[in-house]
Amino acid sequence: MVVMICSHFQHSSLSILSSSSSSFSSSRLYLSTSRSSVSCSIMDTQKKQGRSKFLEFPFVSAPHKNLMLDLVSTVEDRFESHLLPCSLPPDVQYYKSKNGTSQVSLHIRPSNTDSPIDFVMGSWVHAELPTGGSLDITSLSAYLNSSNDAPNFVFELIRSSPTMLILVLDLPPRKDLVLWPDYLKTFYEDTKLDTHKQALEKIPEVQPYITSSLFIRSVASPTAIFVRIQTENDEGERIDEIIKNHIDPVSKQVLGIWLDHCACAEREVGEEDKAYLIKRDGVIRNKTIEVDLGSSFPRLFGPEAAKQILEAIKEYFTV
Template structure:
């Protein structure tokens, strides 16, 4: 679940839709006029809150969602995600955070700063945002743990847009809460700090032709991500009618 701090009503669009009491769905959409966002993630009795102080001149769009669906086989599927998109005044990477849990002893973590320029053609970009920041050390740390295995998205598109330092892992352990407290939370905070310091608050000189390219690429990326992420899962989890209402609201924002 997401909660907000110092938000004005006109700056927030919150959809809260449920086909039944056991299957709530909340999607949070923020425009570029906000000042800060508080993210509260609840896991069992533990609640973690992160406060993002955003340079609103460079933020284009933030999408947060929390999905809970009871499974026919028993248990529940919980998906918590946050995507932050920068605008064309900077070419710095965006932010992607997603947690997927379907059993009490396992969780999938996706944590990345997706690139917005082609890395082969722009080695300086690769060096600035991924090498100098040492982001890959976090992925290496997690993959050394015996409880952690690589996670591969079924979507070829998602696998094509994540960065070389992306964390896509599955964690399986009876001590899941301790694993999150000891390993996942510190890494998530470090990645978030890197994104704020280097990307959201960083200064980049972007030419007019590059701005046109970035705007076109970002629009396509946002629409494709929504189509693949929510567009494919919502009808299956919540039915066609609920999915249609949510996707129509998202299209209005885009």
């Protein structure tokens, strides 16, 4: 027994060192793996929370919300294998002003390198107005990259009162329609896009809406739908009826045209045309941030928060 004990202690120091070293390495690996797992878990949770918040559309009516959810799901289902998860910071995916009067949810999904899609962006904005009531904006836009010269997709509903709504629905061209008449014929004439605009204009409460921004007017297509819907003081029932029975089907039809004839179109784009698209897309995206978002976000969320949100958007808008 004594011999066995002595023999044991002769090797014990090496065994302990070896065991300690192995345990320490294992512990470091475990801690590193644990931290990585926790970090990934937190990030996954934040992504889910950001997406969940975006899909709430909490301040709009049921017909309005249902339309937004249908449009978002249609685009994502069509390109699910191409789209990557939203990686915006949590405080950009959802931001609420300190005084609680303004909120924004922003969801941007970039695509993989094999897709003609550059990114898809959805958002909702809610702001309480000093005069009472609120401003609610919901939007969905999809941008193509330079491998496809087809038009982009833009949809926006702006509601400043229960009885007033502005609809923006367009496939903005990415080439000059005068220099490329075939582009006009392929994407606007052959698809009969103008019939959807004409259908909405037959509704008595629908009037043309002319934006004060000359830039936005200059980049819109000839079939762009810019309409104002003004109804009687009925707490919004008539506008919800128009959304459900008219705006909903028209918006889905236009989105279907974009998906089938633009996003999924097999277009041959040469190197010279790619360079033109990159330059043109870059100018328009920069101007969109400067003229549209850059002027409205600081008023809604304050300069610091607006800067943070806009900087995050710029990363995707940069061509």
